[in-house]
Amino acid sequence: MTTIADILAAVDRLAPFRLAEAWDNVGLVLGDPARQVRRLLVSLDVTEAVCDEADRAGAEVILAHHPLIFTGLERLTTHTPTGRLALRLAGAGRAVIAAHTNLDAAEGGLCDILAGLMGVDDAKPLEAASGTPRYKVVVFVPEADLAAVQAAAFGAGAGRIGDYTECGFSAAGAGTFLPGEGAEPAVGTKGERSRVAERRFETLVDGRCLGAVLAAVARAQPYEEPAIDVYPLHAPRAGAGQGRVGRLSDCRTLAQLADNVKETLDARAIHVAGDPETVVETVGVCTGSGGGLAGAVAEAGCQAFVTGELKYHEVQDLAARGVGVILGGHYRTERVALEAWVPRLAAALDVEVRMSESERGVIQMR
Ligand SMILES: [Zn+2]
Incomplete structure (x- = not known):
């Protein structure tokens, strides 16, 4: 019978926890490693709706991209949303595993998947994973x-x-x-x-x-x-790291690439900065927040950067350097990549693995 410890080992093989950034909090964040598991629910976040879904599905463990608990908790009470969720899950005997920056950085992880969906050949990390020392x-x-x-x-x-x-x-x-x-x-x-x-x-x-x-x-x-x-x-494997850079399998204008992103993410709208007629051959890609990678994108000679979100001035700076920016939204870029990763996880495990159907991004377009 599969235990939570077995699931942790499988996730560690696919997306080594040591690749996580030092500030991150990945791995088993709640629960008993010896607990037996029959069903696993995958989501971006742990929310009340996701907990309801875990109850309905009888999922003993939730694998979430964003850690339920980020920093040291001094109290676990119902006075905070995190405390309420953690107590609810613990009361139901459920566990939570976080696969966050390790899954972004891993070979075959979320950034690699998004790069592949964009038609990027031979993607390489924009920055080597600093990982856990x-x-x-x-x-x-x-x-x-x-x-x-x-x-x-x-x-x-x-x-x-x-x-x-x-x-x-x-x-x-x-x-x-x-x-x-x-x-x-x-x-x-x-x-x-x-x-x-x-x-x-x-x-x-x-x-x-x-x-x-x-x-x-x-x-x-x-x-x-x-x-x-x-x-x-000195650690991480060469293929792992933050963001990805590579050449598009075919030359596209920024406007065409933006259309591809919009379609791939099934997004109602996306944000674009830069000249729509810019010819894009080399593109930088990062799921979620691409903040902090703008310098690496410019240095890598990218004509465009596809990510979930950036600060206004980061976009302004890239546009001024002639790099087009396409922002598909934090939730959409991660959700689409996570959905594509789930079959790989399921293939590595002997339990029923399902992607959350109830969660929605916290920010909605109107
Ligand atoms: Zn994220």
């Missing part, structure tokens, strides 16, 4: 303490790589030190050179649990002055 933590301990240190590190979340847990490496060697007069050495004697049969234990640690791992390892090792090194790692 990862570290290699190295600990030197007496041989007898290796098992305790490994257990402490793994227990705090170290050593997870894809579907594998408790990944680590250890090598034997000799540690040397000379305890000073003020020292209280766990091994050896003050004023005497010591040589100890040690193990160098190293393991991979996600930035989210680095503090917990270091604290656990420091408690488990015996030395008065722990020998722990932390190395930051």
Whole structure:
């Protein structure tokens, strides 16, 4: 039987959580990983309407693009919309998984999908994913303490790589030190050179649990002055990152491209800036908010940027640089891409996966 932990592992394979921006809050945000699942509901947001739909469908878990809980909560009460939703879901025994900037950035994720729908060949990231930093933590301990240190590190979340847990490496060697007069050495004697049969234990640690791992390892090792090194790692895979840039499969004017966007998104209206007759060969694409990518779009030599939303002055700046801007709406650009991603998720899981039919964008055209 599939559990929520199995679903998390499957989502992590399709859209690695470590690709999420450091400010994001992805993964299991509510619920019990051991809970068995038969039905999964996918939505952009967790709303009362989506919760009603989960009730009707008997979906034990909601996979939402936008995290229900973004920042640290100090209280979970019915005084806030988030608190009401979380308490309602928890009361019904449901879980919520967030796949947000990791899903935007992943190869085959939302930005790749939207680029494909625009007819962009060979899309590449506009910016490499900064992702969640990862570290290699190295600990030197007496041989007898290796098992305790490994257990402490793994227990705090170290050593997870894809579907594998408790990944680590250890090598034997000799540690040397000379305890000073003020020292209280766990091994050896003050004023005497010591040589100890040690193990160098190293393991991979996600930035989210680095503090917990270091604290656990420091408690488990015996030395008065722990020998722990932390190395930051350069991470993400080359194909993953924010936004996409690529060449259109055929040359179009900005006006034609805008028509394509409008049709693809099934939008009543979209916003366009720039000369409609501009010939577009290279286009930048970003689902949701393209804010912060305007510089990369201009540098990549794009003649147009298709995204959900931008600030007025970002549009003005791009237009002044000769880059046409097409804004399809935050909701529409993400919803259409998410709908196209859902079959991939369903193929990776042994549960019933359905896209929410009840949710509507919070902003409506009139
Ligand atoms: Zn969004």
